[in-house]
Amino acid sequence: MPVSDSAIERVREFWNRRPCNVRHSKKPAGTKEYFDEVEHRKYFVEPHIPGFADFQRWKGKRVLEIGCGIGTDTVNFARHGAWITAVDLSEKSLEIASKRAAVYGLEDRIRFFHADAEELSRFVTVEPYDLVYSFGVIHHTPGPERVVRQIRSYLPPGGTVKIMVYHRFSWKALWILLVYGRGQFWKAGEIIARYSEAQEGSPVTYTYTPLEIGRLLKEHGFRVVETRVEHIFPYRIPDYTQHRYVKVWYFRWMPQRFFRYLEKRLGWHLCVTAVREEGES
C-alpha cells in the first residue's frame, strides 16, 4: 500500500487530538487521583493486560515500549523494576505520560522519546533490549511492517517481543459492521477503521488474523511462542462514557463461562509473544 508522509501526520494529529484513554477519569487531569483512576478503569475493562505484559518478569530488565500513549503500562513496567524506554508519535500523549512518571516518582526508570516507530533508529539509539512491548499501536501506523523491521534491530537473538494488534474475525469488528456499516462488508476496512476507537475517524486501523500477524513476525525473523485472543467489551457505551458499568442485555444474561469462551475466539485483541531467532540483525 503506497503511503505518503501526510498519512503519518494524520495519525499524529488524531492521537494528539485525544490521547488514548485520556477520558478514563473525571478527576483533575495530571493528579495522582486522575492517573490512579485511569489505570483502574483500563485494567478493569482490559483485565488481560497485566497477564500479557507480565510486568514482574521484567524486573531489572531493559524494556522498549513502542506507542506508550499516556503511559499506563509504562509506569507499571517501571514500578515493577524495569528500565524502560518509551516512544510515541503524539507529543500530547508523551506530555501526559511524562507527567505521570513524575507523579509516581518513576522518572529515573523511564526515558521518553518523541518518535515515529517506523523510523525508530533515527530517534532512539539502537542497543539491545530484553523486551520490546507494543500494545495496540502497530495497526495504527501506515507501515506496520516497517515497525516490525525496526523492532528486530533492538532485540538480540532470544529477546522477546510482545505486541497486541486488532483481530479481524472478532465480535467488535462484526458489531461495527452491523451497527455502523449496516452490513456493508465490502467496505469492512474503511468502516472498521472509522469506528475502531473512542474518537471517531482513526486515519489508520488495520486488523489481522492470527496467521497474518504470525507471518509478519516470521518474515522478520521472529518465532511466535504464544497467541492469545482476548477482550470483548460487554458494556453499554452511553453508560460507560458516564463511568457506569452496565452490561448490554445479552451479555448480562450470558453465563460467564460462555462469555470467556467467546472472548477466546472472537476477542478484539490478538496478543502475540514472539522471540527473535538467531541470524543477522
Ligand SMILES: C[S@@+](CC[C@H](N)C(=O)[O-])C[C@H]1O[C@@H](n2cnc3c(N)ncnc32)[C@H](O)[C@@H]1O
Ligand atoms: C491505541 S493507542 C495505545 C497507547 C498505549 N499503548 C495504550 O495501550 O494505552 C495508540 C498509540 O500509538 C501511537 N502511534 C501510532 N503510530 C505510531 C508510530 N508510527 N510511532 C509511534 N507511535 C505511534 C499513537 O500516538 C497512540 O498513542
